[in-house]
Amino acid sequence: MTEQMDAWAVRRPGPIDLGPLRLVRRDVPEPAAGEVLVRVLACGLCRTDLHLCEGDLEPRRPGVVPGHQIVGEVLERGRGADRFALAERIGIAWLRGTCGECEFCRRGAENLCPRSTYTGWDADGGFAEYAVVAQDFAYRLPEECTSEELAPLLCAGIIGYRALSRANLPPGGRLGIYGFGSSAHLTAQLAAAQGAEIYVLTRGQANQELARELGVTFVGGAQDVPPVGLDSAIVFAPAGELVPLALQALKPGGTVAVAGIHLSDVPALNYDRDLFRERDLRSVTANTRVDGEELFALAGRVAVRPRTTAVGFDRIDQALSDLAHSRGSGSLVAVRSR
Numbered sequence: 001m002t003e004q005m006d007a008w009a010v011r012r013p014g015p016i017d018l019g020p021l022r023l024v025r026r027d028v029p030e031p032a033a034g035e036v037l038v039r040v041l042a043c044g045l046c047r048t049d050l051h052l053c054e055g056d057l058e059p060r061r062p063g064v065v066p067g068h069q070i071v072g073e074v075l076e077r078g079r080g081a082d083r084f085a086l087a088e089r090i091g092i093a094w095l096r097g098t099c100g101e102c103e104f105c106r107r108g109a110e111n112l113c114p115r116s117t118y119t120g121w122d123a124d125g126g127f128a129e130y131a132v133v134a135q136d137f138a139y140r141l142p143e144e145c146t147s148e149e150l151a152p153l154l155c156a157g158i159i160g161y162r163a164l165s166r167a168n169l170p171p172g173g174r175l176g177i178y179g180f181g182s183s184a185h186l187t188a189q190l191a192a193a194q195g196a197e198i199y200v201l202t203r204g205q206a207n208q209e210l211a212r213e214l215g216v217t218f219v220g221g222a223q224d225v226p227p228v229g230l231d232s233a234i235v236f237a238p239a240g241e242l243v244p245l246a247l248q249a250l251k252p253g254g255t256v257a258v259a260g261i262h263l264s265d266v267p268a269l270n271y272d273r274d275l276f277r278e279r280d281l282r283s284v285t286a287n288t289r290v291d292g293e294e295l296f297a298l299a300g301r302v303a304v305r306p307r308t309t310a311v312g313f314d315r316i317d318q319a320l321s322d323l324a325h326s327r328g329s330g331s332l333v334a335v336r337s338r
Contacts, residue, residue, distance in 0.1 A: 003028060007128035008316050009063045013055030016324045020053045021127075021317045026065070029124070029132045031078035036135055038072025038090065043126035044151035045069075045311075045332040047181065047238065048094070048261050050320050052121060056262045060122050067126030067334075068094040068119035069154040071147040075130070083135040089147070091139035092131060093154040094118050095286055111162075111286040118286070127316055127334070139292055142300045152182050152306040152331035153299060158287045160187030160234075161295040163259040166282050167232040169196055176200075176230040178222065178246055179237025180207040181323075182331040183259060186306055187234065188214055193302040199226045201245075202237070206329035210307060225249060234259055240266035243281070244274050252277035259284045306331040 007026045014020045031037040049066040051057045070092035074084050084090055098105050098113040105113050119125045119133070141150050160183040169175050172195045177184050180202035188198050188211070198216035201224055202208060211219045218227060222242060229251035235242050235258045243266045246256045256279070269275060298304070307330030311319040319332050 005129035006313070007065045007124070009065050010053055010059050011063065013053060013059065016050060016053055016317070016321050019317070021066070021320065023314070024063075026124075026128065028130050031076050031081065031132050033079040034081050034134055034136070035078040035132050036074050036081050036084055036090070036138065037076040037130060037132050038070070038092070039075050040070055040072045040126050040129060040131055040336060041089070042071045042147040042151040042333050042335045043067045043069055044155065044182070045316065045319055045323060045334060046155050047323065048155070049120065049127075050323055051262045053320060054324075057121065064121065065124035065128050066120040067128070068092070068121075069151045069156070070119070070126035070131055071141065071151050071154070072126070072131060081135045084138065089141055091141050091150060091154045092119055092126065092133045093137070093139065093158060093287070093292055094120075095289065096123060096137055097134060108288065108290070111288050116286065129336070137289065139296060142296060144300075148308050148310055148333050148335055149305060151333045152186065152308065153295065153304075154292075156183035156306070156331060157186045157299065157304070158292045158295050159183050159259055159284065161190060161298075162287045162291045163187060163234045163236075163257045163284045164190055166255075166257040166284050167234050168255040168280070169194075169232040171195060173197070173231035174199060174228060176226055176233035176246060176249055178202065178233065178235045178242045179239070180211050181236060181329075182306065184234070184236040185210055185214065185330055186304055188216060189304045190298070190302070192216075193304070199228075199230060201226070204326045204329070207326070210329040230254060232257070236260065238262050238264060240264040244269060247274040247279055247281060250279045252279065255280040255282060257282045257284055308333045310335045
């Protein structure tokens with residue numbers, strides 16, 4: 001293993017087409033006590049990475065390396081890091097650390113920990129040849145799936161799983177999905193496996209075609225009205241103007257969950273039209289490790305598989321531009337040749 005590695009770092013946040021992400025040389029990190037060093041095999045590209053590059057999320061340290069859907073093989077173990085074997089394939093996700101002591105951690109809501117830290121935001125992530133992680137925040141992965149298939153599950157899948165839980169979808173209910181990118185197309189598979197009817201409202205022909213390929217009940221434009229009342233809805237698109245539309249599409253007692261870490265401003269809501277009759281509006285904030293463990297157990301049983309497009313490590317900046325401009329569909333995954 002060399003002493004230095006290639007990595008994509010955020011130099012100065014701005015529009016992705018102006019090059020805020022630059023390829024640099026960095027020292028290979030060393031695992032501290034309780035940490036493992038992995039060689040990155042694949043890393044999913046998330047809209048959160050795009051928000052970080054463009055400044056919608058302010059980087060928490062200069063020159064941070066994004067990427068938080070990491071599949072890697074363990075190369076070195078720090079002192080006391082014996083949870084994983086050398087050469088074992090593991091997953092690194094968005095949630096990187098919590099205090100373990102606050103009221104939220106003690107009650108099982110570690111995603112709300114005020115001292116939580118995140119991969120690719122507080123510390124360097126997977127847009128690099130190597131990465132480190134605390135062993136307690138890494139995941140064992142199903143052996144039957146490829147690294148390319150597993151990478152999107154580490155954020156898009158986990159967040160979609162939590163969003164589905166927050167949406168309070170009743171058994172066999174009707175679920176509206178607004179926006180149909182990486183997380184949404186995985187959530188649709190999870191919900192369908194539970195017997196739900198899926199109604200997709202999204203822009204972009206490629207996203208609409210992917211929804212049809214997955215056999216959803218209805219596909220329409222982002223501003224369209226579903227043909228029936230919905231029991232639940234999830235807003236994945238970072239567009240606040242969709243929130244009132246999703247609320248208005250609900251039956252009485254329904255729930256809208258907003259899944260993104262960044263959302264444009266939500267227009268003023270009308271109480272009678274948008275919220276009355278016990279319609280709920282809920283947000284989704286990161287995830288807990290339990291969410292991740294439950295998702296990987298479920299994915300093995302119901303065969304949730306992302307539709308992926310592999311991109312070379314040297315094209316991560318171009319792939320994020322494709323994501324920004326809605327070119328393509330499903331999940332983009334940067335893969336490295338062995």
